[in-house]
Amino acid sequence: MERALVVQGGIPLRGELRVNPAKNSALKIMVASLLTPEPVTLTEVPRLRDVDVMLELLSHLGSRYAWEGHTLHLHTPEIKNTEAPRELVDKMRASFIVMGALLGRVGEAIVPMPGGCQFGPRPVDQHLKALTRLGAEIKEENGFFHAQQTRKPSGRVVFDMPTLGGTEQALLAAALGGEATLVNVAQEPEIEDLCRFLQMLGVEIQGIGSSILRVQGKERLGGGSYSIIPDRIEAGTFLLMTAATRGRITLTHVNPQHMDALLDKLAQSGHHIETGEDWVRLEATPNPLPFSVEAREYPGFATDLQPLIAAYLATVPGTSTVADRVYPDRFGYVGELARMGADASRKEGVLLINGKTLMGASVKAADIRAGGALILAALAAEGESKIEGMQYVERGYEKLPARLQALGARVSFEQPALALAAD
Template identity: 45%
Template structure:
């Protein structure tokens, strides 16, 4: 449980951790090669722990210390992914492409993770099938075979991050070129393509596609994970919602462009440097319209904390969720804190209120948890947030970093990493 005594403007600076959504596919990319892979700027998160457990279970040896992973392969890999680990985290499904490309077969259960709509994996399977994989789905498992994947042109009906990453991973060892049309262009996907290029696959981006030239075998590499734009955005919103002054360092400001535009529209004073962004908020924010979109649009992972921020804005705000069909697990809890929010299909109509009141709340997923923490920071009285295991899946040292910003916040049990 996280306990917050609200009403304190935040001030100070924090440094962003490495991006969870870049670290996870990078860890799974190590399955493509028998050579050592070293990853640095790796965040200390429950989901990273799960990814490390998974590649260990498949046959890798992993040394993890102080934000650095060294992944080696002491013996043969297993083509069968443990059900308990894959069902714990949706990103675990990304082992399918590397195992299939490397071993010619894979058995992977359908994934788990946050309860955010249905989030199907049909685009993953359709793409792998186009590369020549024979696939069967039986009793919650995917059974895949392919003596040698063949590069093809694959069109994605939607620019899915997971499907783009799956096909990049598989294409790295496929024969010939794999062209992915309408790919996701999130910074984390581009970061994966940089790692694959370092391993020996040639990846190039064009206006409407990304093309990977498969290699017969891949080498080892050292790769630095990019900063976490979602964590950075969450801290900027924390500064804004508490009418404080917060600077987030060690980031890539252009990755936050959509959020920064909306913060300025709401009346937040935003300043940027080469690797930092600061916000200053001395008055009530103004209501704005927000619609989540694939990158470079407004990120769906920042929709829940943005809703908390806009619940205290003057006037009305309309927030539309266009990426996931049911990402509103935070709304009921915000209503209990005094927010005025009405759902209209895929949109939320938010009428700003003068203040929120602390109460006991429960996080339903990673970003809903962040939204409740932000609401608690701005609320009158004490807020308790249960379900913090969700939060520790996606935020490294959240409570410690907020305390550094002078928040009155405590946790009953934190996250520990090797």
């Protein structure tokens, strides 16, 4: 039985915290390890439910793995299965990119439509377009995509819009012996991290960090040790929680340049921000100002932080607006925020927020970032809140209650009722 999180609100967060490695980067690099028969060591990997699901999928495909703390050892001497089980891919959208890795390594793949968080349609047409341009023949049967590599994985892919998953698929498909030019690619830090990992394996990639990537694959890739970048979404979560509770925090093991859009908005709201090479410090103002924000492709404001910044703005007096160009329907959490007294309504695709004091309530998370937003609102609210759906939160945040406790928050899991003994 999943436990609910109980939050006593109204306590400012204060302290110092080391940011965990990036989940969204670790998952894709784990998939990329399928491309080489040599051992790979990842020295910074978060211990999360999504990581466990990915390891289960990789094991099914032929990988062996071992943990040493947050260090993960991976080895795939051969691919044993080319079909990804529906029950695993249904749990996590990120697993869909095994198609590109399997095509690259063995030339065939059977992968179902991806699942994961349900906050609006997320089509895979750009994934399929990229793989087809690189020589794959793909057919759909009964909800499964059957892909066969018909020639050397080479060609020119022009994406209709920057797409994280589509870019990753193309990189993986071309890494072994391919020669590809990828145009209008996603430029997120996680893409750069994947490119650096592939370079370590031996792939030649030009244009890293730009909108055009040129990939020169190798016939055989090596192994090695690699460290995952810090999690900019986790860092942003703690900054917004601190701003919402009017506290102060220092985050270490973080890249401030990955969070320019968020830090700019927090400064615009009146909070005092300081940054160093690998740290960020926020001291909240007691009287923050409202603002408007639109989530968009990197280096714009991150869509994964959109629910959290909306919850923060619900605590800021005045009128704010929130829009999302990446996932325009990612507003399913608004009804739960309303249970806490948030004044927020959608009009023509834009969320209008009139900030006010929130009150504790019982709410339920439906996805990872919605859960983070509800916890943020509960931390800032007056009184006690209960958040259900923590199984989603634990997919993306490692030991979040304990980390919040270290910052002074009063949070704990609800104790299950004791069953009455039979007479």
